[in-house]
Every structure is written in structure tokens, then in C-alpha cells.
Amino acid sequence: MSNEGKIYLYPIWLRIWHTINALGILVLIYTGLNMQFAKPGFELLRFDLAVSLHNFAGITVAISYLIFFIGNLITTNKKYYRIKPKGLRKRLLKQLRFYVYGMFKNEEIPYPISVKRKFNPVQKYTYVAVMYLMVPIIIITGIALLFPETIIEDVYNMSGIFITAILHSIVGFIISIFLIIHLYFATIGKKPYSNFKSIVTGWH
Amino acid sequence: MRFHQLGTSLLVFFLASFALNLKADNDCLRCHSNQTHTIYNDWTERNEKRLMNPYYILDSLKIKAGVHGSFGCIDCHSSDYETYPHQGELKLEPLMTCIDCHGGDENFADYKFEQIEEEFGKSIHAKALGEIFTCSKCHNQHYYQAKARTSESVRDIVKFSNEMCISCHDNTSKYHLMSDSLNPKLVDTHDWLPNQKLHFENVRCIECHTQIKDSLMISHNILPKEKALKLCVECHTANSHLNASLYKYKNIQARSEKGNVGIILANKSYVIGAYQNEILNLLSMIILISVIACIIIHSFFRIIKK
Numbered sequence: 001m002s003n004e005g006k007i008y009l010y011p012i013w014l015r016i017w018h019t020i021n022a023l024g025i026l027v028l029i030y031t032g033l034n035m036q037f038a039k040p041g042f043e044l045l046r047f048d049l050a051v052s053l054h055n056f057a058g059i060t061v062a063i064s065y066l067i068f069f070i071g072n073l074i075t076t077n078k079k080y081y082r083i084k085p086k087g088l089r090k091r092l093l094k095q096l097r098f099y100v101y102g103m104f105k106n107e108e109i110p111y112p113i114s115v116k117r118k119f120n121p122v123q124k125y126t127y128v129a130v131m132y133l134m135v136p137i138i139i140i141t142g143i144a145l146l147f148p149e150t151i152i153e154d155v156y157n158m159s160g161i162f163i164t165a166i167l168h169s170i171v172g173f174i175i176s177i178f179l180i181i182h183l184y185f186a187t188i189g190k191k192p193y194s195n196f197k198s199i200v201t202g203w204h
Numbered sequence: 205m206r207f208h209q210l211g212t213s214l215l216v217f218f219l220a221s222f223a224l225n226l227k228a229d230n231d232c233l234r235c236h237s238n239q240t241h242t243i244y245n246d247w248t249e250r251n252e253k254r255l256m257n258p259y260y261i262l263d264s265l266k267i268k269a270g271v272h273g274s275f276g277c278i279d280c281h282s283s284d285y286e287t288y289p290h291q292g293e294l295k296l297e298p299l300m301t302c303i304d305c306h307g308g309d310e311n312f313a314d315y316k317f318e319q320i321e322e323e324f325g326k327s328i329h330a331k332a333l334g335e336i337f338t339c340s341k342c343h344n345q346h347y348y349q350a351k352a353r354t355s356e357s358v359r360d361i362v363k364f365s366n367e368m369c370i371s372c373h374d375n376t377s378k379y380h381l382m383s384d385s386l387n388p389k390l391v392d393t394h395d396w397l398p399n400q401k402l403h404f405e406n407v408r409c410i411e412c413h414t415q416i417k418d419s420l421m422i423s424h425n426i427l428p429k430e431k432a433l434k435l436c437v438e439c440h441t442a443n444s445h446l447n448a449s450l451y452k453y454k455n456i457q458a459r460s461e462k463g464n465v466g467i468i469l470a471n472k473s474y475v476i477g478a479y480q481n482e483i484l485n486l487l488s489m490i491i492l493i494s495v496i497a498c499i500i501i502h503s504f505f506r507i508i509k510k
Contacts, residue, residue, distance in 0.1 A: 038437045038477045047436035047477075051398055099502075104509040148402050162474040166481075173488050177495055184499045188506075 006203040007115050014077060015202055017067045024061035027053060029176050036169065055146060062139045068131065080118045081128055091121040103188070113204060123185070130178050134171050141168035232277040232285070237264045243289065266347040280345070302339040320424050323417055327426040333382055341382070342368040352422060358406070358450060365408040365422075396434075411439070411449050418448065440477035447478075 010018070031054040034045045045053070072078045094110050099122070102110070111120040119127060141164045144151050151160040189195040198204045235241035238256060245252045267273055278285060282297050306317045324330055329337045351364040370390065372378045379387040397403050412433035414423035438445040 035440065035476050038441050039443075040435065040437050040441060043437055047440055048398065051436075104505050148399060159474055162479075165474050165476070165479075166484075170484070173491075177491060180495055180499070184502075 007113070008202055009113070009115075009118055009204040010199055010202040011075070011077070012202065013067065013071050013075075015199060017064050017071065018199060020064040021061060021068070024057045024064065025175065025179060027057040028061065028172070029179070031057065032169075032172055058139075058142045058146070062143065065135055065139060080124065081132070083125075083128060088121070088125075092125065095120050095122040099188075126178065126181075130175065134175055134178070138168060138171045138175060141165075141171070233262065233264050233267075236260055236262050262346055270345075270347045270349055272345055272348070299340075302343070316420060319417075319420055323420060323424040326415075327424060328428045329426055337382065341372070344368075344371075362406060362408050362450070365410065366404065369409040393429075407439070407446065407450060411446065414449075416445075416448050423449070437477070440475060442478065442480045444475060444478035446475060 031045065031050040034043065034050040035047065035054065038047050038050075043050075072081060091111075098107065098110050101107075109120075111117060113120075144164050145161070145168060148161055151164055153160055155163055186195040186199075187193075189198075195204075235256060239261065240253050241256050242251050242253050244250070272280075280300060282294055284291060284294055303317055303321055306312045306315065307321075308318075324339075329341075349364065351361050355361050355364075372382065373387065374390055376387050391400065394400055394403075410423060410426070413426055413429075415425040415427055415431075417423050417425065433439075433445065444451075
């Protein structure tokens with residue numbers, strides 16, 4: 001297989017992290033739903049097993065997040081996540097317009113992928129929000145729920161565990177929705193499977 | 205004039221009996237709420253200070269806070285205790301049981317003492333130990349409070365209830381008053397329970413160890429350990445077992461007056477699976493369906509515009 005005309009976008013450390021993260025998050029969503037909507041006689045997975053698996057996958061994803069975080073600190077990969085506020089709204093709207101209109105009119109891709117620009121503006125800022133806001137929140141609340149004795153008992157007369165758990169579930173839901181959209185957008189490549197191939201081989 | 209005299213006499217009588225009663229109680233508690241007591245020794249003809257038997261030391265504040273706080277000691281104990289040193293055989297006086305006073309009393313109909321007695325009769329305590337297992341083995345008459353009916357805090361109710369169980373099950377000498385067998389270590393026998401400490405603090409032992417009786421506020425049919433609830437999902441589900449036990453107290457719901465969310469917030473508990481917020485559930489369903497619908501529509505246009 002020739003990589004001619006292709007660019008090497010996803011280094012090996014990133015692909016390893018991405019794989020661990022993807023598998024971990026799938027397990028977390030499945031076991032999380034199992035706990036939230038468990039019913040006697042209707043358990044896809046035994047409750048205690050779901051708890052243990054959720055804990056295991058949660059710790060794995062938290063550690064793998066460190067790979068991502070440190071990798072982005074020490075490698076050039078960080079440049080893809082740098083926030084540039086100037087003209088941000090315009091860039092986002094331009095990309096969104098392409099998704100809902102331009103791509104059906106065979107318009108040119110407004111922000112084609114290059115070594116300098118791995119993500120289009122919508123991708124970039126979604127990833128920034130998920131990876132630097134949502135994932136840290138879910139990891140912190142998850143660790144807190146793993147050690148509930150560390151949670152403040154009363155927060156303005158509300159249960160600390162309650163607030164932590166609700167926040168954990170809401171962010172979990174947002175990440176699940178992100179995953180669905182992420183998987184769908186991944187099919188918008190040269191061919192529907194091109195991007196999936198890229199994240200395995202590293203070449204785009 | 206005669207009416208006035210009668211009123212004065214009644215008032216004097218009332219105050220005198222109140223003062224005497226108070227004096228009698230104070231007399232008892234003067235020794236029985238202290239670590240030491242003084243006794244006049246006829247042999248040595250001296251006052252001697254002795255240590256009080258720790259099992260006979262009472263907490264006077266807890267007594268006052270209890271359901272029998274207004275009682276005088278000799279309302280239940282023999283009046284012969286008023287003489288000191290107490291006669292040795294008084295220790296063997298048969299004390300009244302709960303049913304002796306509360307049974308058939310309309311004032312306590314709401315508590316359903318007869319039904320409690322019937323349910324208790326089916327329990328492992330009654331079956332294994334018979335009549336020697338009296339109400340007072342769990343319900344300390346000196347300090348008992350109707351916590352489940354009076355407290356707004358589930359945690360408080362749980363603590364009070366669990367203390368009754370562990371007063372024997374985590375106390376070897378008290379346990380051996382009832383049984384010659386080895387007292388099982390609670391932490392070891394419950395090591396299968398995740399977040400054990402959290403469970404112990406937030407649910408009562410009786411949640412899993414009794415057979416629920418809807419007509420009773422608190423189930424008294426303590427089951428043999430083999431029949432205890434061990435399936436997580438019985439509690440960790442929308443229609444949680446806890447709704448029929450710990451959270452069934454109407455008074456808590458009525459007092460909080462904040463709806464379902466309020467009850468959970470006010471009671472400072474969160475149970476995975478049992479807590480379902482209808483608004484959040486609906487909102488998440490709408491978002492999920494909208495996203496899937498958008499993806500289907502987008503895919504449709506991608507296919508036809510190819």
C-alpha cells in the first residue's frame with residue numbers, strides 16, 4: 001500500500017491513546033447505562049459487574065488521558081489545539097455552512113486538511129471543549145465517586161455526592177452524544193471508511 | 205370560695221408530687237449518671253466512694269430526649285429501689301415489656317404494636333431465641349426515640365436504626381448474652397458490598413435483612429442471613445426497594461414539600477439507578493433523537509447528492 005500523496009497526521013502515541021480511549025469510553029457508556037437504567041430481571045450486565053467494569057475502564061481512560069495531555073504538552077501536536085479567538089465565529093459558521101449546504105453543492109472544502117491544519121474549525125473547537133473541559137470534569141467527578149468519602153457532604157444544603165453524580169452523568173451523556181457525532185463525521189472523508197483507515201495507519 | 209380552695213389544693217398536690225417525682229429521679233440519677241457513688245459503710249462507719257458499675261450508668265440527657273423522658277424511674281422499676289443500698293433480689297424483678305403498656309392502647313394505634321409483635325414472632329430472633337429476646341434487646345427503653353417518625357434526615361434515621369443492630373452484632377459480650385455462637389465480623393461478612401462504609405452510613409441493616417410489610421412503618425421480621433437481599437439491582441433501580449422501606453416515610457416527604465427532587469436533596473442521599481430525574485431523562489432523550497434524526501437526514505442528502 002502506497003502512502004504517496006498522503007500526509008502522516010496521527011503519530012503512534014496518539015493512535016495508541018485514541019484506541020485505548022475509544023474502547024474505554026465504549027465500555028464506560030455501556031456499563032454506565034447499565035447502572036443508570038438497571039431493572040431486576042432486565043440486566044444486560046450484572047449490576048456489580050457493571051460497577052467493577054466501569055471503575056476499571058474509568059481508571060484506564062483517566063490514565064490514557066494523561067498520555068494525551070502530556071503528549072500534547074511535549075510534542076508539536078499541541079498546535080492543533082491552540083485557540084485563536086480572532087474571527088472564530090466566522091470560521092465556525094463557514095465550516096458549519098459547508099456541512100449543511102456547501103458539501104451537497106460540491107463546493108470546495110473551506111479548511112482542507114494539511115500538516116499545518118489537522119482539524120477544521122468545528123472539529124478543533126469541539127475537540128478542545130471535549131478534551132480540555134468535558135473529559136477533565138468526568139475524570140475528576142469519577143475519581144470523587146470512586147472515593148466518595150472525599151466528597152464534601154453538604155454543598156449549600158445539597159448532597160455533595162448528588163451534585164457530583166449528576167454532573168458525572170450529564171457530562172457522560174454529552175460525551176456519548178459527541179461520540180455519535182464524531183463517528184458520523186468520521187464517515188465524511190474521501191470515502192466513508194477513509195478516516196477510519198487513517199486513524200489506524202496514521203496516514204491521511 | 206370552696207372552688208378556689210379546691211383549686212389551690214390541687215395545685216399544691218400537683219407541685220408536691222411533681223417535686224417528689226423529680227427528687228426521686230434526681231436521687232436515682234445522682235448516682236446512676238455518674239462514674240462514682242458514695243456509700244455509708246456500716247462496718248467501717250465511714251462514707252466510702254465506689255465506682256459505679258458502667259452498665260448501670262445512664263445518660264440523663266439522652267433519657268430526657270427519649271420517648272419515655274417524662275417518666276419517673278419507679279414508673280417502671282420497683283419502688284423498693286428508693287431505699288439504698290438496693291436489695292439484691294431487685295435485680296431479678298421482671299420488667300414490663302412494650303406490649304404490657306402499649307398493647308391495645310388507642311393512643312398508640314398508629315404504631316401497630318400488635319402487628320409488630322406478630323411480625324417479630326416470625327423473625328429469626330424470635331425463632332432462634334424465643335421469649336428471652338424481648339423488645340428491649342433492640343429498643344433501649346431509656347433512650348429510645350421514634351426517629352423514623354420525627355427526624356427529617358435519612359442519615360439520622362439510618363444511624364439510629366443501625367446502632368440498635370450493632371449494639372449486639374458488633375459487641376461480643378452483649379451478643380453472648382443471647383447466643384453462644386461466634387459473633388460474625390460485620391465488615392468481613394459484608395466484604396462483597398462495594399463502598400461498604402457508604403452503604404453502612406446511608407442504608408439501614410433492616411433494608412436487606414427484613415421482609416417488607418407494607419402496612420408497617422418498620423418491618424420487624426428479621427430474616428435469616430441466607431434470605432437477606434443481596435441483589436444490587438433491587439435497590440439500584442428506578443422502582444427501588446428503598447422506596448418501600450427507607451424512603452417510604454410519608455412524614456419526610458410531607459415535611460420537605462419539595463417534590464421528588466427535594467426529598468433526595470433534603471435527605472442528602474443519592475442512589476445510582478434509583479435516582480431518576482424525569483426532566484433530565486426527557487431532555488436527554490430529545491437530544492439523542494434529534495442528533496440521530498439530523499444524522500439520518502444528512503446521510504440521506506449525502507446519498508442523493510452523490
